[in-house]
Amino acid sequence: MRIATWNVNSLKVRLPQVLDWLLEQEKAETPIDALCLQELKMPDDKYPLAELESAGFHSVFTGQKTYNGVAILARNATMATPADVVRNIPGYDDPQQRVVAATYGDVRLVCAYFPNGQAPDSDKFTYKLGWLQAMTAWLQAEMAKYPKLALLGDFNIAPEDRDVHDPKKWEGQNLVSPPERDAFKALQALGLADAFRLFEQPEKSFSWWDYRMFAFRRNAGLRIDHILLSPALRDVCHACVIDRVPRTWEQPSDHTPVVATLATGA
DNA sequence: ATGGCTTCGTTTCGAAGA
Numbered sequence: 001m002r003i004a005t006w007n008v009n010s011l012k013v014r015l016p017q018v019l020d021w022l023l024e025q026e027k028a029e030t031p032i033d034a035l036c037l038q039e040l041k042m043p044d045d046k047y048p049l050a051e052l053e054s055a056g057f058h059s060v061f062t063g064q065k066t067y068n069g070v071a072i073l074a075r076n077a078t079m080a081t082p083a084d085v086v087r088n089i090p091g092y093d094d095p096q097q098r099v100v101a102a103t104y105g106d107v108r109l110v111c112a113y114f115p116n117g118q119a120p121d122s123d124k125f126t127y128k129l130g131w132l133q134a135m136t137a138w139l140q141a142e143m144a145k146y147p148k149l150a151l152l153g154d155f156n157i158a159p160e161d162r163d164v165h166d167p168k169k170w171e172g173q174n175l176v177s178p179p180e181r182d183a184f185k186a187l188q189a190l191g192l193a194d195a196f197r198l199f200e201q202p203e204k205s206f207s208w209w210d211y212r213m214f215a216f217r218r219n220a221g222l223r224i225d226h227i228l229l230s231p232a233l234r235d236v237c238h239a240c241v242i243d244r245v246p247r248t249w250e251q252p253s254d255h256t257p258v259v260a261t262l263a264t265g266a
Numbered sequence: 267a268t269g270g271c272t273t274c275g276t277t278t279c280g281a282a283g284a
Contacts, residue, residue, distance in 0.1 A: 009272075009273070009283080010272090010273060010274080012273095012274095013272090013273075039273095039283085041273070041274070065274090065275090066273085066274055066275070066281095066282095067274085067282080067283090116282080116283060116284060117284090118282085118283085118284085124282095154284095156283095156284070173284095174284070175284060208284070210270085210271075210283095210284070211270085211271035211272055211283095212269085212270035212271045212272090213269095213270055213271085214270095215270095215271095222284075224284075251272090253272095254271085254272075254283085254284080
């Protein structure tokens with residue numbers, strides 16, 4: 001099973017790229033079985049269900065106008081009907097649509113768009129830390145229920161200095177600050193492993209580059225999009241890569257996909 | 267250098283992203 005995450009920064013704008021990318025994976029015989037999307041930026045009635053269905057993918061999603069919105073696309077040919085669909089963090093009252101989860105066979109996929117946080121001294125940062133705490137508590141219960149669990153998404157946290165193009169310049173700032181990194185470690189302490197770091201990787205591997213200042217050309221990026229795996233899935237993970245190609249396309253998202261390959265037997 | 271770029275809303279620029 002190949003699973004992926006991609007913050008598309010507007011599904012309306014990026015739908016053709018999502019379809020192109022999925023089709024290319026099919027042609028390369030490395031089909032994506034499940035793709036988690038973040039920042040749909042559209043209400044549910046604008047979700048391109050039919051187009052994705054024609055491309056061979058069914059969806060679970062939760063959207064909102066202008067901001068946020070998440071979806072899990074699953075390949076009809078290989079993926080079971082989603083069960084136990086959950087939208088948002090149960091018991092955590094939040095109008096922002098940032099989480100959707102579903103079970104495919106015995107694999108639980110959690111797609112999340114973590115709050116940005118804006119700046120460590122802002123109200124949005126306080127919201128980010130509270131959200132992270134609620135997410136961590138809920139995931140602990142989810143992992144007890146579903147041993148084969150993957151958490152995919154835009155975490156808006158660069159876990160270590162090697163995930164930052166210029167650690168000195170970024171020190172203490174939003175996305176890299178100690179409280180955020182501690183929250184990431186709390187997720188790891190649940191037993192969730194950073195799939196990307198299970199393997200040897202090129203130096204300066206990033207998943208996001210600012211649109212400004214030719215950041216992609218200079219590889220001035222951050223690794224903030226992640227796939228975290230429960231022990232049962234970590235043990236069967238064969239590869240995890242960042243696919244930089246969509247970031248090279250015309251009118252790209254500022255994020256690029258992260259892909260993990262699992263030997264689930266399905 | 268609080269800029270730089272992109273998206274959305276309903277604008278004729280502001281907010282937000284990261």
